[in-house]
Amino acid sequence: MGINLKGKKAFRSICLFSILSLFVLAIIQGCSSNNTNSRAEEKTNETAGVPTVLNYGYIGVNELNLPNAAEGWGFHKGIIQEELKKHGITKINLTGFPNGPDLNESLISGRLDLGGLGDTPAILAKSSGANTKLIAQPLTRNIGYLIGKKDGPKRIKDLEGKTIAIQKGSFMHRYVVGLLKKEGIKNYSLVHMLRPDGEAALARGEVDAMTNSSIYSQKLLEQGFTHLDDASKHPELYGSSVTVVSEDFLKKFPEFPEVWNKARQKALEDLKKNEKEYYELIAKLTKSTPELVKETTPIDWIEEEAFTDEGLELLDGTKKFLVEEKLAQKDFDLNDWVTK
Secondary structure, three states, X not given: OOOOHHHHHHHHHHHHHHHHHHHHHHHHHHHHHHHHHHHHHHHHHHHHXXXXXXXXXXXXOOOOOOOOHHHHHHHHHOHHHHHHHOOOOOEEEEEEEOOHHHHHHHHHHOOOOEEEEEHHHHHHHHHOOOOEEEEEEEEEEEOOEEEEOOOOOOOHHHHXXXXXXXXXXXXXXXXXXXXXXXXXXXOOEXXXXXXXXXXXXXXXXXXXXXXXXHHHHHHHHHOOOEEEEEHHHOHHHOEEEEEEXXXXXXXXXXXXXXXXXXXXXXXXXXXXXXXHHHHHHHHHHHXXXXXXXXXXOOHHHEOOOOOOHHHHHHHHHHHHHHHHOOOOOOOOOHHHHEOO
C-alpha cells in the first residue's frame, strides 16, 4: 500500500525529530557522564584521603608571614606551592609562632599539620606523647647566645646566684642549662620570657642575663650589652631546626616526607642562585641587615639532605641531655620518630 505525500512528509518529520532527540539525548548523557566522572574524581581524592590543604607553622612572627631558610625562600618564590600542587595540595596556610611550645600546642590540637621549629621543643613534645613524626633536620648549627646586662656579669662564673631570662622549652634553654652545668654553676634562677620581653627586662636590669639567637644577640651587642658566651665554643650544645608532621596527616598522605623534602631541595637550589636576594629577604624578616644575616646564618649552614649522620647524632645527644636533666617527661627511640 502506498504512502501519500502528506504521509511522506509526516514520516520524514517524525524521523528527523527522532534523530534530533537522540542527538540531544546523547549530548545530555555525555555531559551527565562528564559531570559524574568529575564528581567521581573529586570523591576519589576525598576517599583516598589526600588532603588539599596544608597548615604549616614556623617560628618567627613577621610582617611577610614567612619562615626563614630554604622554606621561607621556597614559599616566597612559590616553588614549594608549585611542587605540592602537583600532588593535590592546592592551598597552604602559613602561621608564625613566637616559640616552639606555642607551635607544639597547635600541632597537638590538630590546627597544624606540619611544623618547623627548634629540636628541643619538638623533642619535649614527643616525649610527652605528641603524635608527630620527624621528616627533616634542615639546620644543624643553631647557635644560642648568653648576653649579660650592661654593668652586670662579665664572665659565666658571675652568674652564680643570678637571674637569667630564657624561652622555656627552646634550644636556647637547653644551651644555657648545659652551659651552666658544664661550668659547675648550680645556684641560679631561670625565668621564662619571650624575646621582646626578655630584651626589655635586660635593658631595665630586671634580669642579669638572657639567652637569645644569633641575629638578635648581635643587635644587643651593638647596643653595649655583654657577650658572656655562645654555643660556637661548645658544638655539643648546638641546636638544630627540625620539621615534624602530625601522624594523622601522614596517614592521609604517606608519601608526604619525600614530596616535602624534594620541594625544599628545589627551593634551596634556587636560593643558591640568588644569594643577594635571599639575604635581603631574611633581613626583612628579622629587621636586620643582609650583612648581619650573612654573618650569623650563612647559606652554607642550610643542609641539602633531609638528614645527616652528624645532625642525627647531635639530635640524639640533645634528647639524652633533656631526659637526664628531667626536662623531658620520658625517653623514646629516635629511630621510631625519624621518617625518611
